[in-house]
Amino acid sequence: MPVIKARNIAWCRLRAPDLDKMEQFLVDFGLVTALKTETALYMRGNGARPFIHITEKGDPGFIGFAYEAGTAEDLEKVAQLPGASAIEDMDVPGGGRRVVLREPNGYQIEVVHGMATADEIDCDPKMRRSFDPYARKGPARVRRVAHGVFATPIVEETLAWFHETLGFIKTDELRLKDSNALIGAFYRIDAGDEPVDHHVIFVNRNARAGMHHVSFEVEDVNDVFFGHDHLKTVGDYEHIRGISRHALGSQIFDYWVSPWDQMHEHWSSNERFNASSASHIVPIGPGLAHDSGEKPSERFTKQVTQ
Numbered sequence: 249m250p251v252i253k254a255r256n257i258a259w260c261r262l263r264a265p266d267l268d269k270m271e272q273f274l275v276d277f278g279l280v281t282a283l284k285t286e287t288a289l290y291m292r293g294n295g296a297r298p299f300i301h302i303t304e305k306g307d308p309g310f311i312g313f314a315y316e317a318g319t320a321e322d323l324e325k326v327a328q329l330p331g332a333s334a335i336e337d338m339d340v341p342g343g344g345r346r347v348v349l350r351e352p353n354g355y356q357i358e359v360v361h362g363m364a365t366a367d368e369i370d371c372d373p374k375m376r377r378s379f380d381p382y383a384r385k386g387p388a389r390v391r392r393v394a395h396g397v398f399a400t401p402i403v404e405e406t407l408a409w410f411h412e413t414l415g416f417i418k419t420d421e422l423r424l425k426d427s428n429a430l431i432g433a434f435y436r437i438d439a440g441d442e443p444v445d446h447h448v449i450f451v452n453r454n455a456r457a458g459m460h461h462v463s464f465e466v467e468d469v470n471d472v473f474f475g476h477d478h479l480k481t482v483g484d485y486e487h488i489r490g491i492s493r494h495a496l497g498s499q500i501f502d503y504w505v506s507p508w509d510q511m512h513e514h515w516s517s518n519e520r521f522n523a524s525s526a527s528h529i530v531p532i533g534p535g536l537a538h539d540s541g542e543k544p545s546e547r548f549t550k551q552v553t554q
């Protein structure tokens with residue numbers, strides 16, 4: 249039995265030397281500023297979380313991901329794990345408490361509980377219903393943070409830790425067609441009968457450990473397109489991959505990097521899973537293309553933020 253069954257991803261925590269520049273990228277990406285201090289930037293989506301993205305001021309990098317515990321007792325359970333912090337009060341928008349863990353690659357995993365919700369941000373219906381084409385201009389409307397992806401040389405160990413600690417369960421596993429070697433796996437939240445995303449985490453084999461990307465669900469598929477146009481026209485941002493469609497999870501996706509090479513994804517999908525949905529082994533190798541569109545570039549597959 250896992251220690252707890254986490255309910256959701258809560259935020260990503262990155263580092264960047266210029267919070268104003270990061271804020272501009274994230275606003276253009278579709279997030280909304282929740283709080284900016286001298287040392288940290290908190291950004292939110294349209295959903296009820298007070299924030300879904302933190303940037304600490306410092307050398308560019310990846311600090312870790314946070315996940316939401318279902319109950320206060322769950323927080324006490326993870327605080328008993330070897331190397332866990334004590335339960336700490338959080339001085340962040342929404343308050344709440346956390347326990348800090350380290351996953352096998354050494355990155356910080358915050359398990360959080362008891363945060364206040366924020367008022368949801370109403371979306372202007374004109375953004376998608378108006379016949380005025382100019383009404384669709386602007387950033388994608390981001391609803392929530394949806395998943396985080398690890399690159400790592402220790403795939404099995406990393407997956408086992410997330411399963412045993414936070415209760416994530418396997419959705420799809422990627423194996424080389426010829427050797428059957430495990431390349432990576434998508435794990436989802438175990439919320440019983442409740443429908444959840446295809447994955448809350450993807451762990452992918454790479455020589456270096458770090459964040460591959462952090463991913464945000466947008467309000468609907470139109471946002472993927474007008475978000476793309478916006479990022480393309482307003483700033484000197486690097487586009488990495490998309491717009492295209494992942495076969496696994498049916499996500500219409502688009503990938504961009506921050507000014508410090510931290511990859512951020514927009515996606516929209518209507519495919520959901522519950523705890524009894526079947527898990528599959530997906531063979532990969534030369535000539536096996538599952539996603540729509542062009543094959544992923546080396547720039548995309550080798551991407552790591554350490």
Ligand SMILES: [Fe+2]
Binds near residue numbers: 395397463513
């Ligand atoms: Fe993704």
